[in-house]
Amino acid sequence: MPDGASALQLVFGGDPALYAIVGLSLYVSVSAVALAALVALPWGAFLALTHFPGRTFIVVLINAFMGLPPVVVGLAVYLLLSRSGPLGSLGILFTPKAMILAQALLVMPIIAALTRQTIEDLWAEYREELTALRVTPARRVATLLWDARFSLTTTLLAGFGRAAAEVGTVMIVGGNIDGFTRTMTTAIALETSKGDLPLAMGLGLVLIVLIVGVNALAWGARRIGEVRAG
Amino acid sequence: MRAPITDLPLAFEDASLRARGVEIVSNLDLKIVSGAPTVLLGPNGSGKSTLLRLAMGLIRPTSGRVTWGGRAIPDERLAMVFQRPVMLRRSAAANVAYALERRDEQRVRALLDRVGLAALAQRPARRLSGGEQQRLALARALARDPEILFLDEPTASLDPAATKAVEDIVQAVAASGVKIVMATHDIGQARRLAGDVVFLARGRLIERAGAAQFFPSPATSEAAAFLRGDLVI
Numbered sequence: 001m002p003d004g005a006s007a008l009q010l011v012f013g014g015d016p017a018l019y020a021i022v023g024l025s026l027y028v029s030v031s032a033v034a035l036a037a038l039v040a041l042p043w044g045a046f047l048a049l050t051h052f053p054g055r056t057f058i059v060v061l062i063n064a065f066m067g068l069p070p071v072v073v074g075l076a077v078y079l080l081l082s083r084s085g086p087l088g089s090l091g092i093l094f095t096p097k098a099m100i101l102a103q104a105l106l107v108m109p110i111i112a113a114l115t116r117q118t119i120e121d122l123w124a125e126y127r128e129e130l131t132a133l134r135v136t137p138a139r140r141v142a143t144l145l146w147d148a149r150f151s152l153t154t155t156l157l158a159g160f161g162r163a164a165a166e167v168g169t170v171m172i173v174g175g176n177i178d179g180f181t182r183t184m185t186t187a188i189a190l191e192t193s194k195g196d197l198p199l200a201m202g203l204g205l206v207l208i209v210l211i212v213g214v215n216a217l218a219w220g221a222r223r224i225g226e227v228r229a230g
Numbered sequence: 231m232r233a234p235i236t237d238l239p240l241a242f243e244d245a246s247l248r249a250r251g252v253e254i255v256s257n258l259d260l261k262i263v264s265g266a267p268t269v270l271l272g273p274n275g276s277g278k279s280t281l282l283r284l285a286m287g288l289i290r291p292t293s294g295r296v297t298w299g300g301r302a303i304p305d306e307r308l309a310m311v312f313q314r315p316v317m318l319r320r321s322a323a324a325n326v327a328y329a330l331e332r333r334d335e336q337r338v339r340a341l342l343d344r345v346g347l348a349a350l351a352q353r354p355a356r357r358l359s360g361g362e363q364q365r366l367a368l369a370r371a372l373a374r375d376p377e378i379l380f381l382d383e384p385t386a387s388l389d390p391a392a393t394k395a396v397e398d399i400v401q402a403v404a405a406s407g408v409k410i411v412m413a414t415h416d417i418g419q420a421r422r423l424a425g426d427v428v429f430l431a432r433g434r435l436i437e438r439a440g441a442a443q444f445f446p447s448p449a450t451s452e453a454a455a456f457l458r459g460d461l462v463i
Contacts, residue, residue: 125316126316128283128288128312128316129312129315129316130316131288132286132288132308132309132310132312133309133328133329133370133374134306134374143318143328146319146320147318147319147320149319228354229319229320229321229354229356
């Protein structure tokens, strides 16, 4: 039986290897969410404001892609980045860059789908006013994204939660290389299968604390923003 | 020099709006010209708001037409204040600045001053009271330097003091030469503000007259009933 004390010792003992793993996990997931948001926020807002043939199909597809299996995304990115793949010349397979790319693809549908829903609801409220003010379509998107900013932080957090918690894609495209592409989730999977349960538990604990911490930070920022902006 | 484009007269020619099989506005013939405020008076559901949306160009009639200064497309100098205006999630000053084409702090301050909100410039718009929000919506509409300002029951949910503040602004704006077209079901408000009255019921224009004539001696039994305080169905 692993005892809780050794797990805690590991967490608070200042093990540099552990901190490196925590740091990489954070770096990869935060970068992935940022990259995904850059594409998915405007895309979701655009979908909310426009009507064109095939729109419903795209909306349903994006909603469905929220449940993409991480290993499948990992496999697709693996094929894309492998030496003989179309992006093989980049040479980023088994690097943090590949992990960021894979997680971004995984998270993009979540952010796009939730953004579309949020902006569509807000647009129902704003439509007449912005039309009466003769606001251009591009400015509508910007206005709605800005005015929905507090709801959208929750959307980004949902994306971050998914990215930080998943194992499949980073395992496949990162390779779980010690000191280079090992994240908390891949390390937990490895240590569990090796039987080093205290380490696995310690990492699990850190991961949960980290996710709670990020959410608490975002919540605080949202509250402060709401108080100031009304 | 080119003559400035004008959206007046605003004309409805046999305009109807039908939605899901229900006729909301029927065969409306109406011409609105410059001058004192035109008040659209009538019970709830008489088509006042729809008429304003048609006049603002937000919706198109399903038959007939609406023209602005003889043209099928309005110039940009129309503005509208809704019954429940949307306050953008930012400060009062930023809400006004949003409606301006260029950044102009001085103009923002002047507009806020005009509606008596200069002291609340930095307050989040959504934290303002109902009356203050309505005044901010007026400032935002005025930022567009409108030739015609449409008002859709702007005081429907306000207390008398807030209503007076809004009416005072509306009167000052009208005096400055902006054409006011305002919907209301409040007879007292119509009396206080109207230069002429367009009386509507069930989506139809029932009576059109100058205020001095309409209130003491309405020509139709429906208008007379409405002014007496009867329910006009």
